[in-house]
Amino acid sequence: MQGPTGFEELRRLLKQGADFSKEVVGILQERSELEAVHAKGLAKLSQRLARAAREAIGTSATAWQEVATQLEREAQLHREHCRHRHCTGACREACQEAVCGPLRASCEAQASRRKCLEAAVERRARAVRERRALQERTKRQAHQCARANEQAQGRALEPRSHRGTRLLTDRDLNKLESKRRKTEGALGKAEGEYYGACMSAEQARQEWETLLFQTAGWLQALEQERLEALRAALARYAQHLAHMAPQAQQCADCVQAQAARVDVKQDIEEAVRLRGTAPNVPEQLLPDFYAEDLSSPMQPQRRREALERLLQLLQKDLDTERRGKQGVESLAQAFRESPRFGDEEAQLRVQEKLQQLRQSLAFLEASRHKVQCCLAGLEGQPRPPHPLAPHLEQRRDRQASGQGRGLAQTVLKIPPWLQRRSSSTEDAEVWDRGSADGGTEAPPTPSSVEADQSEPEGEPQQQTYVNVLPSRCRALYDYKASMEDELSLCSGDLVTVHSRAEEGWWHGEKDGHWGVFPASYVQELGPEPG
Known part of the structure; x- marks a missing residue:
């Protein structure tokens, strides 16, 4: 959630477009009020419009640059006829109602809608940040409990005291055993809370990403609506010029010719070309348990047992997610075979749910592969192959308090074939098979x-x-x-x-x-x- 994204660029583009539209509204408002004023006022407006249009892009901006040019020519006409008024009060009122009013109403309505959409995205993003903060807190707690458990386990198995001069009494042994059981229970609870926080954070991230893509589509529709409103205002403005004195007819012809060249689709494509960012690579923060860090102190047999328990937990969740994915795929297949079975919105919801399930499976598969690699390292065997292995990256939190090297954090950079647009049936079948690593749960013998x-x-x-x-x-x-x-x-x-x-x-x-x-x-x- 850090760094520039396509959504942020889209927000900036819409804000710039809204500012440009507001500037156009203000200019046309003043133009309607200065209809009979000296040429100096028209010249100033021409300069302002030229500056505003230079910052915009596309055929719409080019058309408004032509409007600025024609304003200067009209100012010259007013200089030549400064003692005559070419527009009556009724004409000024018609210009204000036909051009400025609809464009201003469109800008105000779009500002309100855009604010609501961006606020919804910000709420989801804030939820992701809060859940990841909870994930980090529970992670540190789980690692602290694991270290405490290791110490208690070691003391419970040691037959003598730290000085090694006397045997422990039964009472001392009972105390050590009680402490060992207590730390072991605390470890299980802490790891359960950490795992739940990881799953909750990933679910929040998926919901945020889904809303992000939906909002981007809605914002693009707003931008197209804004450009359509500008084009309509430009056409009405050209029509207004056509009713002015004959001396201004040439200005009207030029503006009309430029308005005919406005292409909203081309403007959108140009904005994408100039402001588009590289494809976003979603990142999943995988759970990193204490037993997975082979450099951390832990008895090998307990480490192996802990890793095997993790494998069982992940396999159970994998089976559950796969069953859920099969059910959603059956529903999607029914939609494909009978298009009238569900409306377009229902089909879109099914595809979104299917995409979330694919990413959840990738989350669990990558976590399981990590644990399998740890077990392989304990056995001295090579790492098992997996299609997600090249997309795993391990980082360390250097600012973690009390940790010399920092806690490890494994990140899965979701590959393109698992991202939003990889929704074909063929891709889904390959992923369900487990890809070409064979879906094994242990490395080669x-x-x-x-x-x-x-x-x-x-x-x-x-x-x-x-x-x-x-x-x-x-x-x-x-x-x-x-x-x-x-x-x-x-x-x-x-x-x-x-x-x-x-x-x-x-x-x-x-x-x-x-x-x-x-x-x-x-x-x-x-x-x-x-």
Whole structure:
């Protein structure tokens, strides 16, 4: 939520446009009041309008620059006929009612609507900041409880006192055991509160992001409405000039010609080109538990048990989210097959909910992958592959009180294929499968790694045959199928590849069994002989 975003640029663009519209209203108001005044007044207005239009962009601004030019020409006409009035009071009143009134009303209505929209976004943003502040507080509390629990665990298992000169009495042992149970319970409660705060913060961030995209669309519609109002005011102003004295007819023709060149769509595209920012990369703050930091003091067995409990918790939530996603996808499929089943707003709500579920699954998948990598590090095994791994970034809070290195904070930068516009059925199926890492819950086995390292030196390691089918490949690691259409692999198995799908999944045959398998688990050998 820090740094410039497309939404902030859109807000600035709308404010600049509103200021420009207000300036135009003021100019036209004064123009209607100075209809019969000396040419000096018209010359000043011409200069003001030229300055205001220079700051704006698009064909609408160009048209109003032409208006400034024609005002100067009209001032010259008034200089030539300074003793004559070309507009009566009725004409001035008609100009004010036909041009200034509607444009001023449009500006005031838009200001009120824009204020309400921006206030709603700010409330959501404030909620995100508050929940992330709560997340940070509960995180520190959880880590403090974890350290206290580690100390209590160590003292409870130590048979002697700190001086090592006398044995502890039963009473002392009971006190240590009571303290150990108390700190262990406090740790469980603190970690539960921290996990709940993480989920609450992520939900608030998703709601804020959804409202942000909706509000951006509404603000763009307001900007288009503002430009339409300016174009209508310009046309009415040109019509007003056409009713002035014949000496001003040439000015009216020039303004009308420029008004005909106003293109609202082109102005919007120009604003996007000049003020557009780079695509926003949403960030998810993943939970970082004490046991995940391998540099922190903790008994290995307790660390392993804590990580396994985290895996169970994450897997439970993953299963729940996947079931919910399947239900929403079924509803979306019904909408696609029967468009009249739901109106456009209902279909949009389903797509928004589906997108939130995808990001929630990414949040949980990335958290689970982190824990799996920690377990792999404890076992001395390589990190398991995962499509979200390249998008994970770990930071440390250097300002955390009492922490030398600061608490770790893992951030998932949501990849483009999981962001708002990746809503196709094909993408959803690939994500549900778990992508080409196979969706395993543990890294490749040591035996499979040793089998991979024992390959003959003469055999190529990086050769691919992407244009030759069918081809052969050898399994480097064990892979257990998790879906009916997948193919289980054992290290050393030979598989015939018949097709290669996107996202790293291949389709092949092994011992008469057909299915898909992750390409990262195999090594290509060459084309199928014969």
